[in-house]
Structures are given as structure tokens and as C-alpha cells.
Amino acid sequence: MVVGKAVLSGFSRIFFNRLWEHLKPGGRDLGETIRSSIDFSPIWTIRVGKLSIPVTGAMVSLVVSALILIVLGVWLRRGLRKHKISGKQALAEKLYLVVINLSESFGMNRRQAETVLPWTLTLGLYIFVSNAIAVVQLPAAAMNPAVPFSLALFAVALIIVMGIRLLGLKGFWYSLIDPIPGLLPFNLLDYLIKPVSLALRLFGNVFGGFILLQFVKTVVPLIFPSILGLWFDVAAGLLQAVIFMYLTTSYIGEVVEKSNNTLERIAQKRQLSEEKV
């Protein structure tokens, strides 16, 4: 009993000392905190035989967010009905319709929008969850510049693959020679610039929000960081995810639209030459 009391008091003393060190205003060195958080070296390594796989903080957040999304997807998928739909089915249908309407407003038809939807919606949800995971003190995945760059490369690959799948190789070629064939190099250059701008936008936003949050944590360690964290982690993360999805959809829509423009131009030319004859 006495021993238990002594252990408890010792434990509580250590606990409150730690808590006070954590909450003391100005108790942390801001530069040191940020410098340690932009150190992207692996936390631990998994060894499989001779192969050693380094695991970084971003990889942990990505895997956790993927697991969350899988659970969410299975939960939303269960018990779909045609009549008397439940609340979660209404939510899923609403999400579906929003993305379909978005795709249609960028010049795709319904069939094309339904082909593109699973990819873009997954991309958006994945980015949102992996950013919002910072609320539970895991590092936001997009803080490691490798993550936004790989996501952006995936988005550009998606644009090219979807362009070919929706329009065929010939249609995709037509999208490259809009408005005149002489602009082909610039249209190709577009595919280099798009991933860089997509990646830097995501990285800059998440990283800037993180640094501001660390600053607030140093100056006012109580209450404020958790309120601001809701904005910078959840709301800004959602905004960036929506923008990423939006831009990817609009780029795919652009390919469709450009291809249609070239087709129209060719048809007009043919009509003109027939009139001359």
C-alpha cells in the first residue's frame, strides 16, 4: 500500500513535470523543432533477407490513411438499397454526384465522367485523409516532398492514360495539336509543368501550415494550437485535396475538350473544301 502510494506519487511528479515542460510558454526552440521535423531520415528499417526497406514517417501515415480509407469504403459499401436508403448511402451518393457534376462541367459526357470518377475521387480522399491524420500527431504525409511529387506524377500519368482510354490514341494526338499543330512542343511542355505545380502547391500549403502551427505551439501552448490545428490540418487539408482533385479532373476535361476542338476544325476544313469543289 505504502509502496503503491510512493510509486504513484513519483509517477505523478514525473508526469506533471513532463507536462509542465511541454506546456511552458517559450519552453521549446522553434528552429530546433522545425529542423528536426524536416529531417526525413527513416525511423526504422525492415529487413527481409538481404533486402532492407527504410520506413519513414510519411510512409507510416500513408499506410494508416490507406487502412482508414479501406475501412471507410467497406463500411459505405455495405447494405446498398434502391428504396428507403440509409443516411450513409445518401452521403455516398451525394459525394458521387458532386464529382460527376464536376467532371461534366469540365466538358466530359456522363460515360466519360463515370470512367474517370473512381480515380479522381480516390486521389482526393487519399490526400485529404493523409493530411488530416496530423490531428492525431502522426506527421502529415505531404510534409515530405517526395509524397506530393509522387502523387502529382501519378496524376499526370492518370491524365495521359485517361486521355488515351476515353478518346483513343488518335483522339489524344488531336488534343496535342490544338489550336494549331505548331503548338505541339508547348502542349508537351504542359505535361512537365503540371506535375511540378501540383506538387509544389500541396507541399507548400501543408508545410506552411505546419510551421505556423509549431510557432503557435511555442508561443501559446494551451488550447490555441488544438483549435488552429483543426483549421490547418483538417480544413486546409480538405481544401488542398479538393483542389488537387479539381485540377486533375479539369486537366482530363481539357484533353477531351481540345480533342473535340480539333475534330471540329477538321470537319470545318472538309466542309470548306467540299464547298469549293
Added chain:
Amino acid sequence: MEKSLVALAAALAIGAVGSIAAYAISKMAGKAFDSMARQPEVASRVQTSLTIAIVFIETCAIYALVVSLLLVFVF
């Protein structure tokens, strides 16, 4: 001395680009709301293109943010 110059450069980079980007966004949003008030039936289309344009302007500001962060933490 060198450290303070780097800090000044970072502050100038983000300050100049941020103020200009904010001015550009304000001007564009003002015009867009004006046209929405004049023609409420095209409001949704105006809103879509407004969002895209704001994103592009914001990207410039974020480039400046990245540059100034690099200046502060790398040098």
C-alpha cells in the same frame, strides 16, 4: 550579418509576392461578385472559373513561400 540578410531576403520574397497575390485575388473576386450580382443565372459557372483562377494565383504565392522557407532553413 549574413544570417540577417538571408532573413531579410526571405521576408521580402514572401512579402512582395503575398501582397501582390492578395491584391490580384481581391480584384478578381470583386469583378466576379459584380458579374454574379448582374447575372445571377451564370453564378455557378462564374464561381467555377473564379476558383480555378484563384488557385493559380495562390500557386505563385506558394512558390514564394517555398523559396523563403528554403532560404530560412537551408542557408
